Amino acid sequence: MSRLSEEERDIFENAIYLPMLLTVLDRDYKVAETAPFKLKQVYLNLIEHTMKKVQKDMRENKTTxxxxxxxxxxxxxxxxxxxxxxxxxxxxxxxxxxxxxxxxNTEKLLNYYFSHRHLDQ
Known part of the structure; x- marks a missing residue:
């Protein structure tokens, strides 16, 4: 049995999942740059904004x-x-x-960031 509270475990798990998510977003950004989307900049902006939010959350988690x-x-x-x-x-x-x-879980986190993007502007 763990000595960590649920909140403490969440902080440790954020230290696992947020870097994974950032790696996924970085790779997706590179693919989107070369993809033949008609409105490519929309996708690039979405990924870039999400990456910035993930980086901010990572900094806060690391500080904690x-x-x-x-x-x-x-x-x-x-x-x-x-x-x-x-x-x-x-x-x-x-x-x-x-x-x-x-x-x-990384995919769920990506869905969370994409679906809550409008709340963080």
């Missing part, structure tokens, strides 16, 4: 982790699982994530 002296370290990885080491309040916990869940 730094203030609390928490650390996340990626551990071993194989075809099925990736492990992450959570260091917090003098404790160390190893959390294993199913790779398909990492991908699916």
């Amino acid at each position: 982790m730094y203030k609390n002296k928490w650390k996340l370290v990626k551990g071993e990885s194989d075809e099925a699982f990736t492990e992450y080491n959570f260091y917090f309040n003098g404790y160390h916990e190893v959390h294993r994530y199913f790779n398909d869940n990492l991908r699916n």
Whole structure:
């Protein structure tokens, strides 16, 4: 059983998912630049704005982790699982994530950012 509260775990998981999401958005931006969209700039603007929001959220998350002296370290990885080491309040916990869940949760997060984009302007 974890010693982390749900809110604390969310902060650690944001440190996992937000960089993944930024990588996906960066790759998608590069593809959209060369794609034959009729209104290409609309897609580029959407991706760029979303990237800026993700970067802002990452900075805030990193600041929270730094203030609390928490650390996340990626551990071993194989075809099925990736492990992450959570260091917090003098404790160390190893959390294993199913790779398909990492991908699916990153996709859910992308949907969240795209669907809530209009609220953040």
